[in-house]
Amino acid sequence: MSLLPVAQAQARVLALGTPTPVEAVPLADALGRYAAAPVVAARTQPASDLSAMDGYALRFADLPGPFAVIGESAAGASFAAPVGAGQAVRIFTGAAMPPGTDTVMVQEEARRDGAALFLDGEGPGHRGRNVRRRGLDFAEGDVLVDAGERLTPARLAVAATGGVARIPVARRVRVALAATGDELVDPGTAASDGALPESNRLLLRTLLADMAIEIVDLGILPDRLDVLTDAFTRVEADVLVTTGGASVGDHDLVRPALAAAGVTLDFWRIALRPGKPMLAGRRGAMAVVGLPGNPVSAFVTAILFVRPLVAHLAHAADPLPRTDTAILGEPLPANGERTDYLRAETRGGRVFASTIQDSSMLRTLARSTCLIVRPPHAPAASAGDSAEILRIA
Numbered sequence: 564m565s566l567l568p569v570a571q572a573q574a575r576v577l578a579l580g581t582p583t584p585v586e587a588v589p590l591a592d593a594l595g596r597y598a599a600a601p602v603v604a605a606r607t608q609p610a611s612d613l614s615a616m617d618g619y620a621l622r623f624a625d626l627p628g629p630f631a632v633i634g635e636s637a638a639g640a641s642f643a644a645p646v647g648a649g650q651a652v653r654i655f656t657g658a659a660m661p662p663g664t665d666t667v668m669v670q671e672e673a674r675r676d677g678a679a680l681f682l683d684g685e686g687p688g689h690r691g692r693n694v695r696r697r698g699l700d701f702a703e704g705d706v707l708v709d710a711g712e713r714l715t716p717a718r719l720a721v722a723a724t725g726g727v728a729r730i731p732v733a734r735r736v737r738v739a740l741a742a743t744g745d746e747l748v749d750p751g752t753a754a755s756d757g758a759l760p761e762s763n764r765l766l767l768r769t770l771l772a773d774m775a776i777e778i779v780d781l782g783i784l785p786d787r788l789d790v791l792t793d794a795f796t797r798v799e800a801d802v803l804v805t806t807g808g809a810s811v812g813d814h815d816l817v818r819p820a821l822a823a824a825g826v827t828l829d830f831w832r833i834a835l836r837p838g839k840p841m842l843a844g845r846r847g848a849m850a851v852v853g854l855p856g857n858p859v860s861a862f863v864t865a866i867l868f869v870r871p872l873v874a875h876l877a878h879a880a881d882p883l884p885r886t887d888t889a890i891l892g893e894p895l896p897a898n899g900e901r902t903d904y905l906r907a908e909t910r911g912g913r914v915f916a917s918t919i920q921d922s923s924m925l926r927t928l929a930r931s932t933c934l935i936v937r938p939p940h941a942p943a944a945s946a947g948d949s950a951e952i953l954r955i956a
Contacts, residue, residue, distance in 0.1 A: 566834035568939075569867065569902045573883060575829055576843050576868045577875045579850040583734040583801060585878070590723055593714045596732040596775040599878045602708035602718075605726035608700040612660040616693040619673055619680055620664035621651040623690040630680040636661055651680050660694060667693035701725065711880020733877040738771060739800035740764045741781035743791065743808040743817055744856060749783070762925070763806040763854070763861045770865050774873050791820030800849055801876055804869055807856025809840045817853050818842060826851050834901040834939060837922035838864040850876075859922040863904050863934065866955065886936060889914040889952045895937065895944040903937035904953065914952055932956040 567575075585599040614620060614636070621630055630651035636642040641659035642652045651668070652661045660667075672684030687693065701707060707725050708718045714730065722730060740763075747761040761783050768778055779800050784791055786808065795803065808817035809831070821844060822828065831842040837860040842853040852869055854861045866884060874882035892913030895905075905916040906927050916935055917927045936951040944950065 566832050566839065566901065567830050568834050572830065572833045572835075572841075572843070573868060573871060576850070576852065576872050577882065579829060579843060579845045580802065580872050580876045581848055582876050582878050583736055585731050586734050587729040587731050589729055590719050590727070593719060593730045593732055594716065595773050596714050596730075597874070597878045597880070598708045598710050598712050598714060598718075599731040599733055601706045601710050602722050602725070602727055602730055604701050604703055604705045604707050607698045607702045608724055609695055609697055611697050613695045614654045614656055614658050614660060614667045614693065615695050616667055616669045617655050618667045618669040618671075618693065619651040620646070620654040620660050620667055622646070622648065622664060623666040623687065623692075625649055626666075626668075626686055627682045628680060629682075632675070632678050632680050634661070665690055665694070669693060709880070711878060713879065732775070735775045735777045736802065736873050736876045737777045737779055737800040738767075738873060739779040739781055739798045739803045740767055741784055741794060741798075741803070741805045742856075743784045743786065743805060745786045747783045747807075762858050763856065766858060766862060767804060767806070767865055767869065770862070771870065771873060774870070775877055776873060786816055788816050788820055788823070791816055792823040795820055795824035795826065795846075798849075802869070802872060803846075803849055803851045804865075805851075805853045806861050807854075809842050809853040809855060821846075821851060821853070833864075835864070835867075836899075836901045836903045838867075838904075839901065841868065843868070857922050858925045859906075859928050862928060866934075866953065867904075884953055886951045886953050888949050889933070889935075891915075891935075891944055891946050891948050891950050893946050895935070895950075897943045898937040898939065898941040900939050902939055903935075903941075905935040905937060906931040907935045907952070908932045913946075914950060 633650050634642045635653040636658040637655045638657035642661040646661045646663040666687045674681045674683040707721050742761050742763050746759045748758045750760040781794050784794055805817050808815045826844045826846040828844040832839055833841050838855055840855050841864045844851045854864045871882040890913050892915040907914050907916045908931055933952040933954045
């Protein structure tokens with residue numbers, strides 16, 4: 564079986580999942596989720612002309628004055644009477660402009676003598692100065708958040724200002740996590756020298772923590788075909804993610820267990836380093852992704868495949884990770900046939916690949932801030948060359 568290119572593998576993984584049903588949730592519960600439909604303004608902002616400064620609302624045509632101050636307008640307590648020629652109203656930032664006024668003289672250029680107001684400076688340079696016009700931000704009916712956009716704090720704030728109380732989003736994605744291997748033990752457990760503290764479930768849970776998910780933890784499963792098959796048969800989730808047991812050794816039983824549980828394999832092995840033995844398939848409506856047991860490989864494949872799959876199920880318009888460009892601080896050798904994701908860190912505005920890229924070295928990953936993406940058969944690169952990077956911290 565030939566190795567599948569990364570981009571093709573990503574497209575096929577996304578095709579395995581069906582976006583979850585839509586529900587309307589309060590704004591406070593929507594952070595990190597994706598708008599399942601356009602979020603439309605129910606009101607205009609600002610709803611009327613407002614002052615952008617503390618000062619005096621007046622008619623530009625009456626400058627340079629003097630003016631008679633006839634009242635005050637504050638946010639939430641506007642001055643409703645019409646303002647005539649030679650008159651002005653004390654006004655504060657965010658307050659509605661009184662009828663008949665069109666300009667604000669800032670208080671730093673104003674001089675008061677009782678009710679008399681005098682210009683003491685250059686004054687407003689044009690009609691409408693220091694005024695926020697009605698609808699400056701948006702108008703009723705405008706789309707505030709496009710369908711598929713992630714609901715960030717700023718997008719939730721604009722929705723609230725637009726009079727929106729609830730937002731349609733995807734139902735939380737149920738993600739089942741299973742680690743496999745007889746050598747694995749829970750962290751902190753006293754065990755023999757041959758035991759390995761299991762970190763992949765924690766890694767995946769925290770890697771998905773900012774997304775709208777519900778975790779189904781299957782725990783650590785032993786290298787027994789019957790136990791694995793039973794667990795994979797019983798699980799109910801939108802996505803099943805396994806780690807370990809996906810290679811070709813005598814104890815790599817994930818693939819036959821998935822097959823016995825009714826999973827149809829879509830592909831196995833990717834032209835990727837680290838993470839070549841990843842697999843993907845489907846059982847009914849449940850997408851299945853089998854990650855390598857190596858934590859570094861599990862991390863890279865989760866970034867490239869699991870997070871995008873969960874985002875796709877949550878109605879994201881653009882679920883794939885975005886890359887940036889950076890300047891290499893050191894040369895890199897030519898690359899082979901697989902896309903290489905080199906652990907790296909940025910220093911002084913340049914990016915440096917870790918000296919040793921052995922995928923068993925989790926500490927190197929912990930110190931990295933990005934992954935340098937090296938396409939298949941990329942030629943040798945020199946210090947100062949541009950490189951594609953995927954930020955991870």
